[in-house]
Amino acid sequence: MVRAFVIALVALFALFSWREDLPDVEIRLAQRTTQAGRIFGDHPLGQGFVCEHDGLHAVDVALAPIGGTALALDFELRRDGPQGEVLRRARLEADKLPASDDWARFEFEPIEDSAGGRFYFSLASADRNAHSPWVRYRGVPYVVRPWGDRALDGSVIEGELLPSPPxxxxxxxxxxxxxxxxxxxxxxxxxxxxxxxxxxxxTGERLRSAEVGPGIPCDTGWVFFSFEKLADSRWRALRYRVELPTGASLIGNAEGPSIVAYHGGSSVPDDVLGATCAGAELPQRDLVFRAWSSDTRSALLARLGERGGWRIVGAAIAWFLALVVASRLLGRPVEERD
Amino acid sequence: MSGLEGADRRRVTRLVLVAALLHGLAYLFAVAPWMGEDEPWHMEYATHVSWLHRPWGGEPARLGAGGEVDERTSWPTSQLQVRRRMAGTSMEEIAHEQGEILRSMAEHDYYRRVDWAGAVRDRTDFDQVEPFFTATSQPPGYYTLLGAWLFPVRYASVESQLVWARMLSLLMYLASVWVVLQLACCAFSDRSLVIGATLVFAWFPMNARLGAVVNNDVLARTIGAVVLALCARRLAGDGSRGTLVLAASLAALGLLVKSTVMSLAGVVVLTLVFGGGVSTRLRTVVLGLGAGAAVVAGILWMWHVQHSPVLPRNLDAFLARVQRGASAETFRELWHTFVGGFNWYSRELPSWMYTVAAIVAGLAGLSAFSALFHTRRGVSRPVLALCLALVAMQVALVILRGEGQGRYLMPAMAALAVVFAAGLLAPLSNFRRPAGLKLLAMMLFVYDALFLWGGLVPNECLVWGS
Structure with missing residues (x-):
């Protein structure tokens, strides 16, 4: 029994050691594919979210260095949305920005009553920055051609999306x-x-068209053209034509432009409220970020109870009893005891 | 003599089974729905069997490259693959089943837990979770058994069916624990070693977790334990020739369950070679090898017609696969997913745990290997050699397959348990072995505590993506 209690204490310690590693809201992507591109001087990128607990005190943003001069990033946290009251400000100097693909943390004085609140943060830079935030588009992604190695010249780029074969x-x-x-x-x-x-x-029949901009700049990032769903797109042969404004160019390789196709639904948990550029909504996408609030044991247990419920209680009881019974195996044989 | 006799053996058996049942129940409660790797695909396959669709002779897709009809434009490939396997299923039925499972996955927050799956909840077919993937390229053995198990509850909700299916895994876990106790009694004549091996098997977290998920590795692991125990019994001189015939039959049957049990054929051959009497050995070996070759050829043909991804398409593909399988990256992945991986292997334990586990496993392995050449009291060297051989063959299979997933080692889990107990406890004197057993048990309990409460539960319940 004593052995079982000691092991149970180890288990409790292991569980509570997660206390400081539980983000309030987090966008988790095992493979980050699409980056927003450099942040332009007067076009801050932003993101909204709903906080679960009190004590919001930090936001991490996933940044990838994509070349160029690193510049300091200014962070603003507002209530409700891009036009809301500014609650907190933070700044990361250039030398504090990640040298590789990593999180950049913006810390500020805790907001005591953040539970259930809608918040919005933005990242601004004095000029085009060397760091690009990652972005998650809402859909089922299918990489047609990954990020290429060259800029494709021309203001009109045409090509085909084809089945196999060819x-x-x-x-x-x-x-x-x-x-x-x-x-x-x-x-x-x-x-x-x-x-x-x-x-x-x-057949050449025109099926869909989409526009992006004006006023949505992009430097070394992905631009998302969204349109009404094309139900019968599976294994279909489509022709695309991209018209670019003066000075713009796509990235690709010898086979054509780099493309990610998005299919299916776009419903994501409602604690993320979407991304913005210069305050304007960027539909169906989110910056890859995580927000940190309370790190108390009660917050951890509340989350465990809410998400695990009776299952976890049952697991704990069965697991402890298993330890008690298994410990009895370690005693002497019955003959010796008799 | 096994070191466990009479009343003590009965008591130990009872305690082992009760402890394993409680331990298995803990995992059954803790593992959230659909958190077993590839569980939706396995359930889909078994559900169609439960509706009495034969798992062979389905209708192939009409691809018509450049021709009149290409069904891939109309249906997801995962659904066409199911129709290719299951006789008498309609596309509507297949789509409905996938839709039900996908709805349940979304309701139970699958997409918030599995980092590579993305957060989008509304999906209409399995291709939208993982393209070009199906369980129906697997041999039908496990799904026939699971389909029969699901038959009485085929009208129930998909969640109820999942719980019922997982209970079969729990039963197989319990059966495996009992078999490993018998195996340990053949391998050791020391009580501490017997209990140590059984505890290693029952408390190894990824093995216990396998008793709480739906996967054909569950049955592969059980068959692996039974075949090894039968062969060990033969080597220990307890089994008749019928024991070996039973082992060979089970090993052959195992090939209808999963390709990872191919190693068991090697175990049977080794037992044939080293386990028979001198006079009958040659004839038995020749007959056994001939029959075995015929069975393996038949199974390979069956895998081929079932489009099993296990078989490489050509020599180049085979060589590329071996190269990939022998890479450091594959071994790393193999080790990490064997010691502890969560949320469909998208999350891991702290890195120090893999290092500590590697050191302990390395020491145990070396020590067990040295026991083949030095007398260790209470250890059957032939049985230990058989266990070490099975572990080596299992690792070789992983290399040939080119994919380092820890559960592919599970057919050799019973052998690993014996090797661990022999390696860590056998070098101790008889007097010190009970204390050594207590230390081993404490290590296992702490590992299990860190795995379950510091890994599985936090990753499945506390850290969700948005």
């Missing part, structure tokens, strides 16, 4: 295609609109 792997594996993301080399903040047209590769 491709070794089909370009469109799922139905309900609703977004195509293209890797963008550069779009100036004052540039005009970017336009995508999709048509049937065999």
């Amino acid at each position: 491709r070794t792997r089909t370009d469109l594996h799922h139905g309900d295609l609703h977004t195509l993301a293209f890797a963008m080399n550069y779009v100036h903040p004052q540039a005009g609109k970017m336009r995508l047209e999709l048509s049937d590769a065999r």
Whole structure:
């Protein structure tokens, strides 16, 4: 019995050691594919979220250094949305920004009554920054062609999304295609609109079109063209035509532009409220971030109770009894005791 | 003599089974729905069997490359793959089953737990979770058994069916623990070693967790333990020739469950070679090898027609697979997912735990290997050699498969338990072994506590993505 209690204490210690490692809200991506691009001087990138607990005191943003000069990042936390009251400010100097793909932490005085509140943070830079936040687009992603090694010249880029064969792997594996993301080399903040047209590769019938901008700059990031769902996109042959404003260019490789296709649904948990650029909504996407609030044991237990419920209580009881019974195996044989 | 006799053996058996049942129940409660690796696909396969669809002779997809009809434009490939396997299923039925499982996965926050799956909840087919993947390329043995087990509850909700299916895994875990106790009695004539091996098997966390999820590795592990125990019995001189025939039959049957049990054929061959009497040995070996070769050839053919991904398409693919399998990265992944991986292997234990486990395992392995050449009281060298051989063959299979997933080692889990107990306890004097057993048990209990309450529960219940 004593042995079982000692082990149970180890278990409790192991469980409570997570107290300081539990983000309040977190976007977890095992593989980060799409980056937003550099932050432009007067176009801060932002993100909204709902806080679960009191004591909001830090926000981490996933940043990837993509070359160029690192500049300090200014962080602002507001209540409700981009136009809300500024609650906290923080700043990370250039030398404190991550040298590799990592989290950048913005810490501030705790907000005591943050539980249930809607918050919005933004990242601003004096000029184009060397760091790009990662972005998660809401959909089922399918990488047609990963980030390439060259800029593709021309203001009109055309190509085909094809099944297998002729491709070794089909370009469109799922139905309900609703977004195509293209890797963008550069779009100036004052540039005009970017336009995508999709048509049937065999009949030439125009199927969908989409526009991005104006006023949405991008430097070494992904641009998302979203349109009404194309239900019968599975293993289909489509032709795309991307029209770019003056000075803009795509990234790709010898086979064509880098493309990620997004299919299916877009419903995500309602504690993330979406990303913005210069206060304007960027639909269906979120910056990859995590927010930190209370690190008390009661917050941990509340979450455990809410998400694990009776299952965890049952597991704890059975596990402890198993220890008690197994410990009896370690005693002397019955003959010796008799 | 096994070191466990009469009333003590009955008492130990009873305690082992009760402790294992409680331990298995703890995992059954703790593991959230759909958190077993590939569980949705395994359930899908078994559910169709429970509706009395034969797991062979389905309708292949019409691909018609450039021709009139290409069904891939109309249906997800995962659903076409199911139809290719299951006789008499309709696409609507397959789509409905996938839809039910996907709905349940979303309701039980699968997408918040598995980091690589993405957070989007509304998905319509399994391809949208993992493209080009199906369980129906697996041999039908496990699914036939599970389908029969699910038959009485086939009208129940998919969640109820999942719980019922997991209870079969719990029963198999319990059966395996009992078999390992018998195996340990063949391998050791020392009480502490017998209990030590059984505890290692029952308390090894990833093995206990396998008693709480739906996966064909569950049955592969059980068959592995039974075949090894039968062969050990034969080597220990307790078994008749019928024991060996039973072991060979089970090993052959195992090939209808999962390719990872191919190593058991090696165990049977080794027992044939070293376990028979001198006079009958040659004839038995020749007959056994001939029959074994015929069975293996038949199974390979069956795997081929079932489009099993286990078989490489050509020599280049095979060589590439071996190269990948022998890489440091594969061994790292193998070790990490064997010692402890969570949320479909998207999260891990602290790195120091893998290092400590590697040191302990390395010491145990070396010590057990040295026991083949030095007398260790209470250790059957032939049985220990058989266990070490099985572990080596299992690792070799992983290399040939080119994928380092810890559960692929599970057919050799019973052998590993014997090797651990022999390696860590046998070098001690008889007088010190009970104390050594207590230390080993404490190590196992602490490992299990850190795994369950410092790994599994926090990762499944506390850290969710948005």
